[in-house]
Amino acid sequence: MPQLSDTMTEGTLVKWLKKEGDRINSGDMIAEIETDKAVMEMEVFDSGVVAALMIAEGDKAGVGSVLAVIATGSENPADVKKKVSAAKSQPAAAVTPASRQEVAATRKPAATATSIAPNFARASAGEIREPDNVGHGATRQQAVAVPPLPHEGNGGSRLRVSPLARRMAEQQNIDLHAVSGSGPGGRIVRQDVLNIKPASRSTTAAAPAPVGNGQTQVIPLTKMRSAIAKSLQASKQNIPHFYETIDVDVEDVVKLRVKLNEILEPEKIRVSIGDFVSKAVASALLRHPAINATFNGTEVTRYGDVNLGIAVAVPDGLIVPVLRNIHLMGLKEIRQRSADLVDRARAQRLKQDEMTGGTFTVSNLGTFGIREFSAIINPPQVAILAVAAAEKRAVIRGDQIVARTMLSLTLSADHRIVDGATAADFLKTLKTLLEQPALMFI
Amino acid sequence: MPVIQFREALRAAMTEEMERDENVFLMGEEVAQYNGAYKVSEGMLEKFGPRRVFDTPISEAGFSGLGVGAACCGLRPIIEFMSWSFTLVCLDQIVNNAANVRYMSGGQFKVPVVFRGGNGIAHQLGATHSHRMESVFARVPGLVVVAPSTPYDAKGLLKTSIRCDDPVIFLESEKMLAEKGEVPSEEYTLPIGVANVERQGADVTVVSYGRPLQRVVRPAVEHLHADHGIDVELIDLRTLRPLDVETIAKSVAKTNRCVIVDEDWGYCGMGSGILYKIQKRCFDDLDAPIEYVHSDEIPVPFSHNLEEAMLPSVDRIVSSVKEACYR
Numbered sequence: 001m002p003q004l005s006d007t008m009t010e011g012t013l014v015k016w017l018k019k020e021g022d023r024i025n026s027g028d029m030i031a032e033i034e035t036d037k038a039v040m041e042m043e044v045f046d047s048g049v050v051a052a053l054m055i056a057e058g059d060k061a062g063v064g065s066v067l068a069v070i071a072t073g074s075e076n077p078a079d080v081k082k083k084v085s086a087a088k089s090q091p092a093a094a095v096t097p098a099s100r101q102e103v104a105a106t107r108k109p110a111a112t113a114t115s116i117a118p119n120f121a122r123a124s125a126g127e128i129r130e131p132d133n134v135g136h137g138a139t140r141q142q143a144v145a146v147p148p149l150p151h152e153g154n155g156g157s158r159l160r161v162s163p164l165a166r167r168m169a170e171q172q173n174i175d176l177h178a179v180s181g182s183g184p185g186g187r188i189v190r191q192d193v194l195n196i197k198p199a200s201r202s203t204t205a206a207a208p209a210p211v212g213n214g215q216t217q218v219i220p221l222t223k224m225r226s227a228i229a230k231s232l233q234a235s236k237q238n239i240p241h242f243y244e245t246i247d248v249d250v251e252d253v254v255k256l257r258v259k260l261n262e263i264l265e266p267e268k269i270r271v272s273i274g275d276f277v278s279k280a281v282a283s284a285l286l287r288h289p290a291i292n293a294t295f296n297g298t299e300v301t302r303y304g305d306v307n308l309g310i311a312v313a314v315p316d317g318l319i320v321p322v323l324r325n326i327h328l329m330g331l332k333e334i335r336q337r338s339a340d341l342v343d344r345a346r347a348q349r350l351k352q353d354e355m356t357g358g359t360f361t362v363s364n365l366g367t368f369g370i371r372e373f374s375a376i377i378n379p380p381q382v383a384i385l386a387v388a389a390a391e392k393r394a395v396i397r398g399d400q401i402v403a404r405t406m407l408s409l410t411l412s413a414d415h416r417i418v419d420g421a422t423a424a425d426f427l428k429t430l431k432t433l434l435e436q437p438a439l440m441f442i
Numbered sequence: 443m444p445v446i447q448f449r450e451a452l453r454a455a456m457t458e459e460m461e462r463d464e465n466v467f468l469m470g471e472e473v474a475q476y477n478g479a480y481k482v483s484e485g486m487l488e489k490f491g492p493r494r495v496f497d498t499p500i501s502e503a504g505f506s507g508l509g510v511g512a513a514c515c516g517l518r519p520i521i522e523f524m525s526w527s528f529t530l531v532c533l534d535q536i537v538n539n540a541a542n543v544r545y546m547s548g549g550q551f552k553v554p555v556v557f558r559g560g561n562g563i564a565h566q567l568g569a570t571h572s573h574r575m576e577s578v579f580a581r582v583p584g585l586v587v588v589a590p591s592t593p594y595d596a597k598g599l600l601k602t603s604i605r606c607d608d609p610v611i612f613l614e615s616e617k618m619l620a621e622k623g624e625v626p627s628e629e630y631t632l633p634i635g636v637a638n639v640e641r642q643g644a645d646v647t648v649v650s651y652g653r654p655l656q657r658v659v660r661p662a663v664e665h666l667h668a669d670h671g672i673d674v675e676l677i678d679l680r681t682l683r684p685l686d687v688e689t690i691a692k693s694v695a696k697t698n699r700c701v702i703v704d705e706d707w708g709y710c711g712m713g714s715g716i717l718y719k720i721q722k723r724c725f726d727d728l729d730a731p732i733e734y735v736h737s738d739e740i741p742v743p744f745s746h747n748l749e750e751a752m753l754p755s756v757d758r759i760v761s762s763v764k765e766a767c768y769r
Contacts, residue, residue: 164698164729183730183768190698190729191768 036227038348048072051080161188177347224317280433282327288426294380309358322358372408386410449619451593455600467494470522506532513555523559527573540609541584558612572742577712580682587682589613589652593623598632615653637686643675646699651679662759698729699766708736733762
């Protein structure tokens with residue numbers, strides 16, 4: 001059982017995609033595994049014949065336990081199975097290593113925070129004083145390859161939808177992953193799209209069913225909900241949070257956004273204020289490595305790349321997909337890649353490495369009109385940025401009251417590692433970049 | 443407006459065109475002395491004489507070739523086949539010669555010939571006399587394929603077919619010849635390649651042609667409306683080549699669903715070709731897969747009950763339409 005997320009200790013085998021006797025090749029998907037966050041396909045890294053499936057669909061298994069045994073080379077699958085079955089009640093080591101390939105062993109444990117930039121592990125062992133030691137130039141040579149954008153459509157997530165319903169959803173900007181299909185095999189058809197009420201067309205989860213007068217409703221926690229409860233409680237209990245809020249005049253960003261969206265109109269791409277904030281955060285983090293860091297209790301690790309976590313609301317929960325190497329991306333790519341991540345997060349179709357390895361997180365409630373809020377740090381990161389709504393406010397310029405589009409940003413930081421002045425410095429840079437977006441090109 | 447039989451409408455079309463153009467003549471098995479195997483040409487020998495209405499030997503390959511040659515030389519033959527099943531022996535004349543002479547001669551020759559007769563399953567004619575030949579001809583560039591479903595359309599389309607400078611495959615049915623309909627006494631023609639939206643509807647587009655329209659499609663449409671509340675837009679194709687994809691596409695853009703009905707076998711049948719064109723053109727408008735109601739893929743049985751059972755029925759159309767509507 002591979003560890004498919006940071007917090008995963010056991011997983012449920014939802015479905016075997018291969019059966020005993022099937023030939024498999026490296027790269028094939030052998031099973032669907034449910035973790036506390038998502039259902040994911042499990043890849044095999046060896047070729048051979050499936051000799052034995054060791055657990056049944058629906059069963060749980062601890063991380064590292066054997067799920068299946070593959071006969072490789074000239075091994076006879078039947079012999080291998082016999083041997084494995086005999087040893088089943090004994091520890092896995094009873095099976096001779098030569099006669100089997102543990103599927104679990106073929107998948108490396110989930111990337112930890114340090115593994116995303118292994119070459120920096122040693123350099124980061126101590127406090128790095130000079131920002132240049134994790135400078136941008138060093139990063140470029142060893143940046144993790146950014147995976148290509150997935151194809152248009154949803155072949156990967158196997159969404160069934162009629163051509164008309166797909167077109168209607170595109171036109172109305174409806175996320176079909178949130179729609180359940182009433183057609184054969186769950187196909188989403190026109191009526192299903194028409195049934196979506198305007199309220200639930202937004203990016204949020206559907207409204208909960210009302211509880212009648214005098215009635216109560218007991219809801220057992222889903223795996224995801226209990227994982228969220230556990231990790232947020234741990235974060236707030238263990239990390240001494242402090243908060244700093246800064247107001248940013250985003251008038252220039254708003255103008256620039258209008259201009260860019262006109263240019264991007266033929267491509268049907270619309271960048272958001274949030275994308276500008278992501279872009280500015282990436283630039284600011286490169287200048288303030290103390291914020292772009294993780295802390296494991298004894299050591300701080302700083303990063304030369306920015307892997308930005310984006311908090312995404314999903315039905316009854318929250319997922320933080322990670323936009324890797326965002327500091328290398330332009331606004332258009334940021335928009336496309338975050339839209340893709342958000343879509344797949346809602347469909348529970350994120351890959352394991354898309355949910356780990358973040359160096360900083362933003363949480364954006366701008367679309368809800370929230371004026372200001374503070375977020376809980378996503379460990380082992382040392383800070384998180386809460387992005388509120390851009391809104392017209394009366395502000396003083398000179399001695400005049402003028403209307404300006406303002407945006408409040410609140411940084412929550414871990415006071416064990418980050419001091420008030422460090423956080424304030426970072427926020428000041430962020431403010432400068434957003435108020436004079438041209439600076440991002442320097 | 444006078445109400446006349448389908449066969450009378452065909453006769454009126456041929457008579458009017460022969461009066462209009464002396465190059466038009468009629469030949470076929472028993473069209474003259476016997477007044478037509480199905481009495482379509484009744485009285486025409488008497489009216490036009492044996493030079494323009496004459497009987498042929500039982501040799502479809504021979505007289506269809508005679509017609510192609512006559513057309514190349516400037517005449518306008520109407521060739522009646524007792525059954526389109528018999529044309530399997532004259533595919534060389536129709537598919538090779540009639541369809542290609544104009545192209546291969548660089549336009550030096552045209553082939554203004556009309557081949558007409560009963561197509562498809564009539565009644566207990568058995569496996570070899572019940573062929574539905576439309577898909578064989580509708581796939582051939584160079585041919586025009588017409589399949590009317592009412593006396594009115596039959597007359598208007600046959601007149602246009604006779605005036606057409608390309609070879610026309612004109613598909614009738616023995617079972618339709620006695621059907622009656624209103625046909626104006628004044629002259630009119632109908633264009634080739636234009637389908638008829640004979641019933642406006644909002645929920646689903648049903649596409650058909652020829653005999654099944656009157657036999658099962660129209661009753662099914664009424665039944666769907668009255669008993670299932672499904673409002674069908676019904677399209678009678680009238681011409682199978684060139685196919686009026688525009689009219690279908692306009693309708694499917696409105697209804698988002700489509701059901702095709704014909705009496706051909708399904709695999710490589712006429713409807714399969716139509717289905718390909720619709721899905722290609724209308725993919726983004728479709729909310730459901732296109733349904734195709736066709737005959738069972740078996741040799742046509744002689745037994746009356748089995749013959750009925752293999753053909754599309756009202757029930758099969760109703761259930762396919764409901765499926766397309768997710769009902």
